[in-house]
Amino acid sequence: AYTVHLNMQEYLWDGIKRDRLVWLGDMHPEVMTINSVFGYNEVVPKSLDLIREATPLPDWMNGISAYSIWWLLIQRDWYYYQGDKTYLKEQQPYLSGLLRQLLSKVDASGHEKLDGWRFLDWPSSENPEAINAGLQALVLQAMKAGGELCTVLGDETLATECLETAKRMIKVAPQVTKTLLKSKIAPDAPGSKQAAALLALAGLMKPEEADKKYLSVNGAQGFSTFYGYYMLRAMATAGNYQGAIDVIRQYWGAMIDLGATTFWEDFNMAWLPDAAAIDELVPEGKKDIHGDYGDYCYKGFRHSLCHGWASGPTAWLSEYVLGVQVVEPGCRVVRITPYLGDLDWVEGTFPTPEGIITIRHEKGTDGKIKSDIKAPTGVRVILENSK
Structure with missing residues (x-):
């Protein structure tokens, strides 16, 4: 919660140390934290509107097709938690156009054909099979959310089209699951925990299967800061609440043990042996986690140590341990x-x-x-x- 709070500035930034930009995928865990802890805050609609205005269709938000889907999913969750139908109505022209664009990216057999940058998160970015499976799940979630929102907005025609497309996409579940099983084997986890989580949440894989074969294998190995939230949610959907609590202790707890006061952009359990805490000078023979570690575009001191996309346990604890699930919009x-x-x-x-x-x-x-x-x-x- 403190990590997200520091990034709640003029807009919802990710992150306060470096980017100071509105990244739509990153926003979803952050918005869920805001919904669970702070309630309504203007940085959420301001950020959603900013990126909408900066991204005329058919462009994808931040150049990433999945991030436009996250915009749609945030709109659904924001409406359910805040109940602001007036704001939702203002989004209808763009939301409807985006849904029609997504509908055009699903073929007759129910397979997604998204263009743009095909991306889930950085740790899964070198696993194309996992990305394919994950994007199938995300588009399916978008169709379900689109059906809900269009019904609220009185567009039954588009709602029906979304829900019919969702039914078509669900029929490809065995093939999508098989694709994940063929994914390359990472050294710390079989297949992709990112894709397995999305498949379970979308109903394309039995949650119990996803948990047993992927999510619970080797504990927190293979978790990631951004998609860790969805891995925890999928474990809960499978009924493995204790396993998820244990992973929070292992993965996010390890950052705290290393001196973190906010959660990081990236973290890998493999860094732990002989690692020095970040709040002390690095002793001889110890790893400099801040100076020498991090992956992809955030190596060394470029690595953000205050990144809201890592805040998933905050929302997860409210949803499953405190136990609060919103049933009707506006928390009625x-x-x-x-x-x-x-x-x-x-x-x-x-x-x-x-x-x-x-x-x-x-x-x-x-x-x-x-x-x-x-x-x-x-x-x-x-x-x-x-x-």
């Missing part, structure tokens, strides 16, 4: 289903347009969870006990 109805794993208790607050929900869950000696919830008028809470 929320479902609270806590999964404490090996934790004895959890407490926190959750912002809604109607006010703050205050929540505490405590595990009894019998393993059952007792919840104390105070919600503002106008928010209906459905409390469900975790299994």
Whole structure:
């Protein structure tokens, strides 16, 4: 939360040390953190509008086809958490045009054919099979979100077209999964945890299969700062809440153990042996993590140590441990289903347009969870006990 807060300036920057730019894919974990911690903040619509105005169709935002999809998915999530239909209505001309553009990139058999820079995140960028699988999943998510938003906006024709295309895309699930299985084997994880997470979240792979074959293999090895959020969500979808909590401790916890006060642009578990903390002078014989490490475009001191795309655990903890899931736009109805794993208790607050929900869950000696919830008028809470 602190990492994202530092990047909430005139716009939602990523990151405060270096880029100071609006990167749309990076924004999704950041917006989910804002939704879960801060509630409405003007930097979100300002940033979404800025990049929309800078990207006339048929261009892709930031030159990356997936990033235009993330703009669409952010619009869906922002509407559900904030309930601002007036703002959503303002997006309709561009949103509809983008959906029609995406529809034109799905062939008759249901396969995506996106052009532009085909990219998920940097650690998966050298794995074309994983990128193909991941983009199939992202376009499918876009079709589902487009169907929802067009229904809200009263465009039933476009909503139907999106949902029919989604049905066509789901039919290619076995082939997409097979493609992932053929992906090159990285030294620290089989296939691609990025692609497996997206496939599970889109319904193209059984979450339990994705978790067993990819996400839980070798613990936090193969996790990434940006897509780690989706890996955690996919693990939760598979029911592996404890495994996700353990990965947060291992992966994000390792950064804290190395002296981090904000989360980083890039991190690899392979860096840990003999690594010096970043808040001390590097002793002889120790690795200089800040000076010598990082990959792709952010090596050495160019490596950002305050990057909001790494904030996924913040939103994830609110969604699955505190247990808050938004059911109706504007948080008019929320479902609270806590999964404490090996934790004895959890407490926190959750912002809604109607006010703050205050929540505490405590595990009894019998393993059952007792919840104390105070919600503002106008928010209906459905409390469900975790299994």
